[in-house]
Structure formats: structure tokens, C-alpha cells
Amino acid sequence: MTENRSIVSSSHDTSGRQVRLARLSAMGDPVTDELLRLRMSIDNMDAALVHLLAERFKVTQQVGELKAAHGMPPADPVREAEQIARLRALAEDARLDPEFAEKFLNFVVAEVVRHHQAALNRRDSDM
Amino acid sequence: MTENRSIVSSSHDTSGRQVRLARLSAMGDPVTDELLRLRMSIDNMDAALVHLLAERFKVTQQVGELKAAHGMPPADPVREAEQIARLRALAEDARLDPEFAEKFLNFVVAEVVRHHQAALNRRDSDM
Numbered sequence: 001m002t003e004n005r006s007i008v009s010s011s012h013d014t015s016g017r018q019v020r021l022a023r024l025s026a027m028g029d030p031v032t033d034e035l036l037r038l039r040m041s042i043d044n045m046d047a048a049l050v051h052l053l054a055e056r057f058k059v060t061q062q063v064g065e066l067k068a069a070h071g072m073p074p075a076d077p078v079r080e081a082e083q084i085a086r087l088r089a090l091a092e093d094a095r096l097d098p099e100f101a102e103k104f105l106n107f108v109v110a111e112v113v114r115h116h117q118a119a120l121n122r123r124d125s126d127m
Numbered sequence: 128m129t130e131n132r133s134i135v136s137s138s139h140d141t142s143g144r145q146v147r148l149a150r151l152s153a154m155g156d157p158v159t160d161e162l163l164r165l166r167m168s169i170d171n172m173d174a175a176l177v178h179l180l181a182e183r184f185k186v187t188q189q190v191g192e193l194k195a196a197h198g199m200p201p202a203d204p205v206r207e208a209e210q211i212a213r214l215r216a217l218a219e220d221a222r223l224d225p226e227f228a229e230k231f232l233n234f235v236v237a238e239v240v241r242h243h244q245a246a247l248n249r250r251d252s253d254m
Contacts, residue, residue, distance in 0.1 A: 008154065031193065031197050031199075033192060034192075034193055035190065038186050038189055038190050038193070039190070039206070040187050042183060042186050042187065042190075043180050043213065045182060045183045045186070046183070046210065046213075046214055046217075046232070047217055048177055048179055049176065049180070049183075049231070050214055050217045050218050050221060050223060050228055050231075051170055051217070051221050052175055052179070052229075053176070053223055053231065054218070054221035054222060054223035055168060055172060056172045056173070056176075057223065059165050059168050059169050059172070060169065062165055063162065063165050063169075065161060065165070066158065066161055066165070067162075070158050070160075083170070083173065083217070086173075087173055087177055090173075090174055090177045090178070091177050091181070094144070094177060094178050094181035095181060096177060096180060096181035096184065100180075100238055101177055101180075104176070104177075104180065104234075105173070105243050107231075107234055111227055121201075
């Protein structure tokens, strides 16, 4: 069984791999079953994360357009401080490392800034 | 109205700021209303993202324990390639930049590796 698992791990045939994992699972290997089950949960959550992030960027785009249309500054340090404090508290409740929650927000905000900058560049090139 | 908005933006009193925004909103400023509405959606999505990430790390911790208990290698390049390809495709469907989706997965996986390393260090110090 260990040999089968090492074949699974060393395979570079992406499409055939799930087939082999499924075959091992059909053979009733409980460890492979458990690994497949856990990975399906990870994949479900990753799909949810990607769709949530897509929606979040739609909303931050609307915020950027609203601010630009009304001459409001794009950055808002007070709002960002509030968001960080809130996310850290939520992370603690959910037993997620608050440092990671803060890094995550910074990672997403950096992408928002990149979007806003790209939008400004497009506007400049239209003029 | 522009003056009120600049007071809101330059305030460093985090706790009083939502109160002032809410007061502007009560005065019927439609731009402030819209900004508050959009920010509430961002905050709701951020709470969902943090809770999903907390759940995801619980599952990757189980994967790490399962692999360690059965002598399976912690890293799995084939699985990671599959995850990247799948997330990029999901991102395209959701109109999210596939590059960002890949960067996001790498960001999360780096944290998973950090958790696994921390778990190994704890185990070593127990010996």
C-alpha cells in the first residue's frame, strides 16, 4: 500500500492522478479515502474563496468609482485601521492567527490599489 | 458637503468616525449613504473570508497530521498544480484575474507550510 501511495505522490500525470487516487480509494484504502475527503473540502472552500474575492473586487471597484466621481481621496487610513482591528478580532474568535488575518487584508488591499492604479492609467490613456 | 467629507477622511478618531459617517448619512447625503452601503458589503465579505480561511486551515492541519502519521511526503507538486489550474479556471468564470487567484493560493499555501513547520518544531521540542 505504501508503494501505491508513493506512485500517487510521484506521478506527474495530472489528469490520471485523480483516477489512480479514486482506484486506490475503490480498493478500500482508508487513508486515501480520508485524504480525498479532506481535499474535496479544501477544493470546495477554495471555490467559495475565489467567488467571494471576485465579488469583493466588484464592490471595491464601485467604491473607487464613487470616490473618483466625487473628488474623495482614494486611500483612507482610518477606514483601513478599522478594518484591520475588526478582522483581527474576528480571526481570534474563529481561532485564526490574527497576524495572518492582517497579512491577508494587506494582500487583498494591495490588489485593490493595483486595480485602482490600472483604472487611472486607462483613464489617462483615453485623454 | 465637500467640507464634511474631508472632515470624515482626515479624522483619526476611529471610534467616532462611523458616528460622523452615520450623521452625514442621516443628513441624507447620498454619496455617504452609498459609501456606507458598499463598505458594509465589503465588511460582510471579509468576515466570510476570515471564517472560511479558519476552516480551511483546520482541514489542512488534518491533512498534515494524516500524512505525518502515514509517512507520506508533506509537499505534493502534482496536487498543487491541479489546484492552481482549477482555481485559475474558476477565477476566469468569476471574472477574477487568474494571476491573482494563483497568487492568492500561493499566499495561503505558504501559511499552511508555516503551520506544518511550526507543528514539526513543536514535536521536536517534545522529544
